[in-house]
Amino acid sequence: MRAKEKQVIAILSAAIVVVAAALIFCLATENRSSSAEKSAASEEQETSDTESAAAQTEDSDKTEASSSEATTEEDSNSKSASEIMNADDGYVFPDSNTSYLTKEEIEKLSTEEIQYAINEVYARHGLKFTKKSNQEKFEKKKWYTGTVDDQDDITLNRYEKKNVNLMADILEERGAR
Template sequence: MYCEKCGTIIESNNQPCPRCGYSGQPIEATSYTHQASSDKSPVNFQIPDQKKWNPLVNIIAGILIAVFLLATVGIILLTEVKFTAYEQGSGTANKAETTIGKEVIADFVKEVNVVLGVNTNSNTEQMENEISGEADTEFIFQDSNSRFLEEDEIRALSKENIRYARNEIYARLGREFSDEQLQEYFNEKSWYAPKYSVKEFDSLGDSVFNEYELYNKNLISKIEKEMGY
């Protein structure tokens, strides 16, 4: 039992409190315990504030990722190397080219544009053309002076492009054209350097052509006739 006033343990009901001298009726231990515990003030627990989401962090992270992707594309493009080795005294050139898979690069460029939110309908097409070499060659058949063309690849062209393919063999050698449309077409090519008038060029005959050019111009003329052009 406990003293009702100060809570000191009392051994007998008739015994006053040895501590404060209170002689009132002592209380049972269970009642005091319940009362004492109920008198206690509740403990306030403060839950720490959770960190708020900061959109600036995500924006900075997105910019860093975009910069990294663009830098990667630049490195890949710069690793495309073209090496030309010339044999001394032979007058011929052996060309060895190391090129990166162009389709892989084009797909990668599309992914970068998606991350950056760039309109892929215009910018990506321009990039793909530059990667594939279409903006640099400016030829129908860039190598028509160094290999024999196949009939199938010629027949696959439009009537207009077949005509250009035949005449670019002449244009590469510096021939001018009496047809204004053809002359304007080749004037726009960066590689075209006119040297001969139509009369001067024709006077040279077939001697001006190498074996590939002679074969290819005759093959293209033959296919034009067969197709009714």
């Protein structure tokens, strides 16, 4: 009986060691993939920030040029927003990811332009649009690359959240939401 007991104990010990090794392997693999995903997301954000900064500089140069030609600031903002919506480059609010917009800035835009500006915030993060009209508008932008299927997978920074909420509130006031 003692020999059989020793044999059972040895088999159970071996099984415990195998299970422990498998658990350690699974945890190590999960941590590596998690770290890799975080690293990839971080690199993507840095690339996006760099591209946004470059586009913002370019846009501010264009905005300065167009505003000097316009008779009033209001006409310039409305015109440039419409032009930007139909152009292959630029942003309606180039700094909406790095500074807070004012209600006055937003209210100068048409309802369509405000909705576009909201979509633009998500487009910067690579949202793939389901509405054909939005797909067409953003796919012609040089800076746009649709990579994210679900809007819930996008994390907006504090400026973007506040700006999107303010734009949505204005649309609601206008009865467009």
